[in-house]
Amino acid sequence: MNNITRDKNAFFDQLQLRQAEVESAQAHLESLQHQNTELQFQLRESNDRLALLKEEYSELMREQESRSRDPVTSADEVARMISAVEAKYEAKLSEMRRNIAILEKERSEGEADWSRKLKEKVKDLEDLKRVLGTANRSREADENIVSELKAQLAAVQDANRNLEQQTSVLPRLREQIQDLQVG
Secondary structure, three states: HHHHHHHHHHHHHHHHHHHHHHHHHHHHHHHHHHHHHHHHHHHHHHHHHHHHHHHHHHHHHHHHHHHHHHOOOOOOHHHHHHHHHHHHHHHHHHHHHHHHHHHHHHHHHHHHHHHHHHHHHHHHHHHHHHHHHHHHHHHHHHHHHHHHHHHHHHHHHHHHHHHHHHHHHHHHHHHHHHHHHOO
16 A cells, blocks of 8 residues: 555656646747747837838938939939938848848747747647546556455454454353363
8 A cells, every 4th residue: 555655646746747847838838929929029120110211211312313403413423422322221221131031030940949849848748648647547546455455454353353252252251161160
């Protein structure tokens, strides 16, 4: 019975450990989901900034075109100003594209990591369910053994009481035998 109780306690400890691991995995999963949401937000923000930069660029181009019609500014100066503005905004666009590419890469890596860890935790959970099923079957078997042992103990106690009753009669029987021998 001690071995069975020890095994049952070990299964219970293992079950609690697995449950803690599952809870930890769920917390990690929530963290990854939050991180994924944050990356998507940053990606949208970068796309919005890129759209604003494109709009600013278009405005400056229109401004340059209107200035180029102005007879005061020379064609070379206008071309130089347009080139400077284009270079400035091309650099900004290039940086934004790099940021977007980095964010998309981080998001896809995060999703892949999240998916892999989720699969691992689902497998762990299935293993835990299997162990729990085994522990339940073992517990039922233990309970059956305990019931049988209790029944055997009750039978032995009944037999012990009968023997005690029979032993309590022995001194009187001895006296009667001695009386018969004397008489």
